[in-house]
Amino acid sequence: MSTPQVTGLYIYPIKSGAPICLPTAWAESRGLAMDRRFIICDPEGKFITAREEPKLLRLVSTLVHDGLILSAPGKLPIYLHYHEIRDQRQQVAVWNDILAGKRCPESLDSWLSDYLQQPVHLIYNDPDSYRVAGRAPKRPVLFSDGYPILLTSEASLQAIRDEGPTDTEMRRFRPNLVVKGAPAWAEDDWKRIAIGDVELELVKPCERCVLITRDPHSGEKDPRSEPLRTLARIHRSEDGRVCFGHNLMVTKPGLLEVGARVRILE
Template identity: 80%
Template structure:
């Protein structure tokens, strides 16, 4: 089998929104540039994800030099200029964490609220929005669920497909870093890897929930709860959790480029 390589890179500018595939991306300790820098919350600051609002999966972000263009079904696109992000800060809740982010213009909140049919705010994670993974000061993170990056393996996905779930795509698992060229589940035994000049620590397997049963393009739920049902049958962590992929911390920042070799350090 050939040596492992980085096969795909994805960012999600808005948490739970549609992905952007990139040929290369800068990664800092908090994660990939522009990955999950924005998050939707309710007026009280509680975060909203595609778990409870699957329409977010169809929220498309287009990166431009001075901002973000948001598009959604049935809506004219709206242009969010970075310079218009307000100085007003709001505390928001991400799981058990409270972090202060910046509010966007009210026109953007209104546009998004009209699409989701509820009052919401879009919050920006600026450099002063400090949050850490596992309450460890040396492990900062943006608006991702818990860790800066998520790695998945193409052959691990193929193992699920081989069980009869042939039409399941990698997008359901919302990775940042996708690798190929190693056997299924090989990543379970890794502790540290290097991709080009970047070094990454595999912290813990990524436990999966019902979100992976929703089509990433339509938001519709799979009638037989796939691929979660098959995954639960064929692959669990040592403590019995249903997992796919691994959460990563960045120990050496740098530029990631699709096609670069992956070196297993430990």
């Protein structure tokens, strides 16, 4: 059997926005550097994701040395300089958590509000924006749904393609870390892995929702509810939940690289 290796590293600077593919990524306790450091919310502080607003899937972030360049269909790009992030804080509700982040410039709010056709704010997760995963104080997390890193497997994706839509893209599942070289669904049995100097704990399978039925490029919903329908038929967790991929915690920070070997510790 071949040794598993990393084939993809992805970050999403703005929650629900388009991914950035990287050759290397720094894994810190709260997740990959610059992953889900920003979130969009309404004026009352309720977070907005592509589940409610699929136009976010087409919101592209480009990393530059002193900030982000945002672009979207029908909009001229806009530059967010990190030094322009305001000291004003706003509470934002992310599922059952409420935390305070820093407001971004009003020009960014106006640009995003025009694109989404509703009033919104862009919020930055700074070191004082405290949130933990699973109510565990030693498990800090940023604006991801619940855990810092999501791992998926190319073989598990192929299992979906074999039983359902053959053109299903990994991008639908919004992973941070993609591996190949292990059998389909093998990741369900891993408990701890190491990649280079980085050590990771596999906490729980990732439950899937209707978001994966939306085309990651256009935002359009699949009329047959695929690939969720196929996934529900061929793979569920022990408690019957429809799952794909695994949620990870970082137990030893360090640098991740595409091509690195994945060692199964437990």
